[in-house]
Amino acid sequence: MRTIFFLLQKEFLQIFRNRSMLRIILIIPIVQLVILSNAANYEVKDLSIDVVDHDLSSWSRRLTHKLTASGYFRLNRQTFDREDGFRDLQRDQADIVLVIPPHFERDLVREDKVTLQLLVNAINGSKAGLANAYAGSIIRDFNRNIRTEWLALDERNGPPVIAVTFSNWYNTRLDYKIFMVPGILVVLVTMIGAFLSGMNIVKEKEIGTIEQLNVTPIRKHHFILGKLIPFWIVALFELAFGLLVGKLVFSLPMAGSLWLVFLFAAVYLWVMLGMGLLISTFTETQQQAMFIAWFFVIIFMLMSGLFTPVENMPHWAQVITWFNPIAYFVKVIRMVLLKGSGWADIQFFLLVMLGYALVMNGIAIWNYRKTS
C-alpha cells in the first residue's frame, strides 16, 4: 500500500507539473461542452420552401401561410413558374418545393379532391424525411380545417376525426442541448480514461524509466494501480466539473441521483482504463498507443447512440453496440439525468460494465509482462 501511495504521489506531481496537461483538464471540458452542444444540433428548423402557386386563391394563400407560420418553413420564393422552384432545388436554395395546381380552390370545392406536389431535396435523407413529414402533417391539418369549414359543420356534427395531441416527456421543450450535454460528458471522461492512462504507461517505456522501475521492489499491481488510479480520479473530477458547467451554462436537468451517475462512471472508467492499459501492453511509443486508442474510441463513439440513435442502426450493428461500453454510459447518463432513472433501472447496465471492467483488466494484466 505504501508503495502505491508513493507512486500516486509521483504521478500527481508529474500531472500537475505538466502545464499542457492542466490545460487539457480544465479547458477541454468547457470548450467541448459549449461548442459541441451548441453546434451538434439535429433539430430541423428553418427549412427553405419555394411555393409554386398556380392558383393564387384565398385557400392556396392560407395554405402557404399555414406552412410558413409553423416555424419549420421559411418562404424562399413564391412564383408561378415550376421551373423556378426546380432551379432553386438544384442550387440548394430550397429544401422543398410545394406545387399548387391551377384551380386548386375550385377543384377542391367542385370535385372534392385535389393533388398537390411536393419536391424534396433528399441529399440529407433524415432532413428530407422530416421536411416531408412536417409538410404532410400541416397539409393534412389544413385539409381537415378546410373541409369542416366548407361543409359548414361544427366540430360535434362533423365526420368522426381522431384528434391527436401530444406532450413531450423528459425533455419538454425538445431542447437538443439537454440531450447532447450528457453524451458529451461521456466523451470527455472516455478520452481521459482511454488515452491519457495508456499513453502515460507507454511514456515510461518510451523514455526508458520502466527499465529503472523494474529493478525495484515495485510489483506489477503496484505499478498498474499507480498508473490507473490518478486518471480515474482526474476523470471523475472532470465529470463533476463538466456537470457543473452543464448546470450553469445549459441548466442541465438532474432528475435522478448524481450518486448513480458517479457510481456508473466509476465502474465505466475501469473499462476504459483497462483498455488504455491493454493498448499500452502491446505498443512501444505514445504515438502507436494514441492511434490505436483513437481507432477504437472513434468506432465506439460513432456507434454509441451519441449522435444517431442506436435503434436506427441495422440489427448487426446493434449487436455490436452490446459490446460498446460508451453506448452503455451514454444511455445510462441520459436515463438518470433526464428521466430520473433509479437503481433498479440501471443495475443491469452496471453489472454489464462491471463484467467488462473485469474482463478488460484481466486481459490487460495477463498481457502485461514485467520481464520481457
Add this chain to the structure above:
Amino acid sequence: MPAPIIVQDIHKKFGTVQALQNISFTVNEGELFGLIGPDGAGKSTLFRILTTLLLADKGQASVTGLDVVKDYKAIRRVVGYMPGRFSLYQDLTVAENLHFFATIFNTTVEANYELIEEIYVQIEPFKKRPAGKLSGGMKQKLALCCALVHKPAVLFLDEPTTGVDPVSRKEFWEMLQRLRKKGIAILVSTPYMDEAMLCDRVALIQNGELLNINPPQAIIRQFSKPLWAVRAKEMYRLIQDLRAFEDTDSCYAFGEHLHLTLKHGRERVDQLQAYLQPKQHEQFSMEPIEAGIEDCFMELMKSHR
C-alpha cells in the same frame, strides 16, 4: 557467504543472433569488475539478465546468493541498477527523483545519506532543477545517487560514462573507487578501454563471448610481442605502407602514433627500415614502447575475430 555475483555458462539468443554464449565469471565482495567491449558485444544483455529483466536461455546466475530466476523479487530489493540510457524522470527535480527512488525501496534519503553524500553534494546546488535539464555528467551522478539510495549490496552500472565529458568521467570513476572500499561489489561496463585500468579485474567481451578475465596489469603482462610507436609527417601514407609490409602483424593508430607489431618480433626490423627507405617519409621516428591495456585488447580482439 557466496560471492556477490556468480555467472555460470549463460547463453542468450535473439532470433538467429547469438547475443551471449558461454559466459561465466564471479565478482567478489568489494570488487570493481569491468566489462569491456565494443557496442553490440552483449554487455547490456548480460546486465539485463543479471538484473532480472531478461531470462537467459541456458545457464545460471546468482546475485548475493539469490537465483536471478527464482528469487528475482528479492534481488530487486538488494541491487542498484543504472541502465545504459538515462532512466530517471526528466520532469521531476533532482530532489524529487532521489526521494521517489528512496521511498519505493521503503527507505529515506536521510537514512542512507552517508553513502551518497560525496556524490550528492556535487549536484545539491541543482536540487530544484528538473533532471532533464542537467548536463550529461550531472545526470549520471544523479542516476548513481538514485541507484545507491537504498544501500544496495551490488551495483550494476551499464555504460555509466558514455557521452560524459572526460573530467566528469574521471570524477565518476573516483567515486566508484570509494564505493568499492565500502564493500559494495560493482559490475561496470564501458566501451572505453582506458577505463579498464581503473578496475580490479576486467573481462573483455566480444560478439557475446568473454575473451579474457584478469586484473588489468596481468592482461598487460600477457602481451609478449615487442611494440613500436611509429610516426611520420604523412600518417595516412605511413599506415598504408606499414600495413602493406609483409612482416607486419598489426598496425593501429593510437593518438599521434601508430602502434606496430611484427610477425617475427625484433628479427626483421632492419628489413622494415629497408622497405620504408625508398618511400621517403619525412620526420620519421620509430621507438620501442611498453604495451598499454588498449594494445592488449586490440590484440585479443584481433585473435578472436
